[in-house]
Amino acid sequence: MATKRVGQSTIVYSTPPVIVSAATVAGPKESEGPMAQWFDETVPDDMFGERTPEKAERRFMEDAIKIAIGNAQVLPDQVNMMFAGDLLNQIISSSFTAEKLAIPFVGLYGACSTSVQSLSMASAMVDGGYADLALAVTSSHYQTAERQFRYPIELNIMRKSTSQYTVTGAGAALVGASGGKIKIKEATIGKVVDMGIKDPNQMGPAMAPAAADTIFSHLADTGRDPEYYDAILTGDLGRVGAEILLELMVQRGVPLGENYADSGVLMFEGVRGTGVGGSGCACSALITYGYIWKRMCQNKISRALIVATGALLSPLSWQQGESIPCIANAVVLEA
């Protein structure tokens, strides 16, 4: 078997799989932002008519999958594997959704990097011939994340100015060998990077070095410049994290240029009370499968480097005085 890899861990898909369809379902705050027009479904009630926000989060994920496979005119039992993860302990949003849809399930945990992590694995399964169709799915929810990682929203705790705001929503991509315009060409699997930041209100700054590390590895492995891409999207770094990433890339001699944007910044531009931008697994997924993928389908973007970042801390590791380990995973989409 010839190698389909360059460097330590950049996957080169030999027969690049395609995004057969993708779908995004967004909550109310996300629907106030500049990206609202790109989402397939916007839900005015973040509780989705459910009794708990955890059940609501599953509804977002379920709807995203149903729209994605429905648009592809596929039934759940034609999907060979579902790669999914979310922020909740034991990724219950993903496993309860996988149960409901009865699709063989590979649970992932990459925090907010899960969108790209799942897309890279689903693509390897299709390119490798192990799946005809594989799903890549993720979700997050402001209320479920706040009460698990910080405080229940009922306490009305004052948010710090450097905080990011967890995106409510879900994104799903159905990957196949043919039947779509946008190819998944390569993926770079990230290493865990920890620069010693311990403040969980500083997630963007904590994740920026991981993003820099993966982008740098990706460019070195493929022998490319940032200019090769007409869009480089990170996320969810937020405004502060994105500034740090730009500076880190200048220091490394590879400035990112005009085509760079961060999904956390794009999501909530001009939306009140969202701190320095969006975060959560759904942040990168909504911008990638909403904005980027659709712009690529419209021939407005031809090559995109998507770099999803995740902070791999737990409330317990933080309480035990550990700093925040972070990761960034990258995929290349081409029209």
Add this chain to the structure above:
Amino acid sequence: MATKRVGQSTIVYSTPPVIVSAATVAGPKESEGPMAQWFDETVPDDMFGERTPEKAERRFMEDAIKIAIGNAQVLPDQVNMMFAGDLLNQIISSSFTAEKLAIPFVGLYGACSTSVQSLSMASAMVDGGYADLALAVTSSHYQTAERQFRYPIELNIMRKSTSQYTVTGAGAALVGASGGKIKIKEATIGKVVDMGIKDPNQMGPAMAPAAADTIFSHLADTGRDPEYYDAILTGDLGRVGAEILLELMVQRGVPLGENYADSGVLMFEGVRGTGVGGSGCACSALITYGYIWKRMCQNKISRALIVATGALLSPLSWQQGESIPCIANAVVLEA
């Protein structure tokens, strides 16, 4: 690309990768049991000299990886990807270990099915040509699991007679294209199955239907009888769960026969205070990479079907009155 799959989700590796090396590190209780002789390292202090059991769990995982790659005379930077997961919220054992070793990391969550989940993914990466060497790793720890899922052990809560006892330890397998006697031939990715059991002291019975479902799918996909295998290992079902599985397979017309065993039962046979058997991610990993793999290397077992089971509940989903979603993943090992 020719398909390398039969049925909905049984992967058939075209150039079966091999276990280049595997390693197991076990805690004190595990070292009292009948399997002790098969472990590479037994640690008399379950705190591993650390201040917290969470840090201790990472030491178990780190040692398992170091022994596995050391025996293969490989350095961490020669490993292309590490597939790892554990039971802790946000799988901190895995991500902190991946950080320390600086190996590109794909975090998984499959609860106690992670040993096989990670092995099937690592094998696909090698067979598909995306990795020369990939690690499959998992760990669990009695103290970290008790305090997260039940009660801190300091409370000395009386355990129910149907409870299983979380295994302390870690197992790692290094998968490559050549350089080992034991091949990974196929893998069956499980669906999430939920039979409505809500009592977290009944994990084995909750997981048995998932094991039955995956074994049945596997045999149907491959057109085999249970007799094809000279070892069928489930785990961690424990004594009660294993009895239920045997009965379910009789009902489905595919009785499992003499070659069937459960890793939870094997682990603690005759060890006091371990309820109906072992559980935890490390349970299946220790028996698979300790006993089964070594017996295969000694030509005592030639074909093994390894079926790792996981209960995908969280304390929150249980408190919210949800029943326990379960999964089982299978791999076929052949000498």
